[in-house]
Amino acid sequence: MTNVTDQDRVLIFDTTLRDGEQSPGATMTHDEKLEIAELLDEMGVDIIEAGFPIASEGDFKAVSEIAQRSKNSRICGLARANFADIDRCWEAVKHAGKSRIHTFIGTSPLHRAIPNLTQDEMADKIHETVSHARNLCENVQWSPMDATRTEWDYLCRVIEIAIKAGATTINIPDTVGYTAPVESADLIKRLIETVPGADEVIFATHCHNDLGMATANSLAAVAGGARQIECTINGLGERAGNTALEEVVMALRTRNDIMPWKTGIDTTKIMHISRRVATVSGFNVQFNKAIVGKNAFAHESGIHQDGMLKNRENFEIMRPEDIGLSGTSLPLGKHSGRAALRDKLETLGYEIGDNQLKDIFVRFKDLADRKKEVFDDDLIALMTLDDDEA
Numbered sequence: 001m002t003n004v005t006d007q008d009r010v011l012i013f014d015t016t017l018r019d020g021e022q023s024p025g026a027t028m029t030h031d032e033k034l035e036i037a038e039l040l041d042e043m044g045v046d047i048i049e050a051g052f053p054i055a056s057e058g059d060f061k062a063v064s065e066i067a068q069r070s071k072n073s074r075i076c077g078l079a080r081a082n083f084a085d086i087d088r089c090w091e092a093v094k095h096a097g098k099s100r101i102h103t104f105i106g107t108s109p110l111h112r113a114i115p116n117l118t119q120d121e122m123a124d125k126i127h128e129t130v131s132h133a134r135n136l137c138e139n140v141q142w143s144p145m146d147a148t149r150t151e152w153d154y155l156c157r158v159i160e161i162a163i164k165a166g167a168t169t170i171n172i173p174d175t176v177g178y179t180a181p182v183e184s185a186d187l188i189k190r191l192i193e194t195v196p197g198a199d200e201v202i203f204a205t206h207c208h209n210d211l212g213m214a215t216a217n218s219l220a221a222v223a224g225g226a227r228q229i230e231c232t233i234n235g236l237g238e239r240a241g242n243t244a245l246e247e248v249v250m251a252l253r254t255r256n257d258i259m260p261w262k263t264g265i266d267t268t269k270i271m272h273i274s275r276r277v278a279t280v281s282g283f284n285v286q287f288n289k290a291i292v293g294k295n296a297f298a299h300e301s302g303i304h305q306d307g308m309l310k311n312r313e314n315f316e317i318m319r320p321e322d323i324g325l326s327g328t329s330l331p332l333g334k335h336s337g338r339a340a341l342r343d344k345l346e347t348l349g350y351e352i353g354d355n356q357l358k359d360i361f362v363r364f365k366d367l368a369d370r371k372k373e374v375f376d377d378d379l380i381a382l383m384t385l386d387d388d389e390a
């Protein structure tokens, strides 16, 4: 399969600072990038793609400084298939305790037409650029961009060339989010079985979310033999984004019964980094986003709140504490029932009998019909009014 020492271990490669920052409008300042890199390092991300050093002076400086400050993570920079990009990338990442050059070229017919190269010309370019990168750095990742729309024979041929030239990780990007999960698993499996030397390298999966399948495709790729998932915090990334780190990590953790692979991520750090990335990128997280959305651990309806108060496993498959939240939230609204209202009033210090609850519940429903959410202060006001009238 691959040369990851522990076959159960999936490496997490975070590209929030490179592919994520490529989202129009998501640009981060130098200090913000250093902060996010530090949080990624602390949470146990194996490889941080810190930027695209030749893209700008600012990117170069950010990648260099992240490389110098890194503690545990391997620091990677992106480079196109030319010596100038690769040299600049190496200059930026070489200060890290562990560094990586990631070089890529578009291999599908559509992407080959951009530089107007024949299959043979592109194959030569891949050989010389990967060899050059490997002469500089012992850890080289190579990506055939738009791999999932590249002809099968040509894809096998160029991967073999990259491996022979010294690539240590082969990343298979689904650049336009076109693949479906069954194909994703099958593609990686067949590549590992077919390409000579495939068992000497790690296969990675890099999925985009254009059809909402990035997480499913990444997990399917792991089932097919990939041992590195490329992802971003909150799924930040171009167009519909990249695979969300928090989704693949929590899926592997929660459904370890059928996906027996583990990551090195400290999941209790997820919520904090999610909020910081949302703030610094200016991309708010949608309320119903899996894992990190405001409503991911919130239950408003009466039936659900009652069920939660009896046993949280009734409606929660993960514990909010596992991602760094203090607990479940049971917001009160027009769908809430008596059990949740009583529970909330008790937390606020009120002891009420059944008759008083009945009365307060009517007033609460009346208020909830007019407001989206009933807050603690609203309940306190209702109780004060009730005392005054008594």
Ligand code: KIV
Pocket: 019, 104, 143, 145, 146, 171, 173, 174, 175, 176, 206, 208
């Ligand atoms: O989506 C993509 O193909 C990429 C490559 C640069 C790996 O981001």
Ligand code: ZN
Pocket: 019, 173, 175, 206, 208
């Ligand atoms: Zn990408």
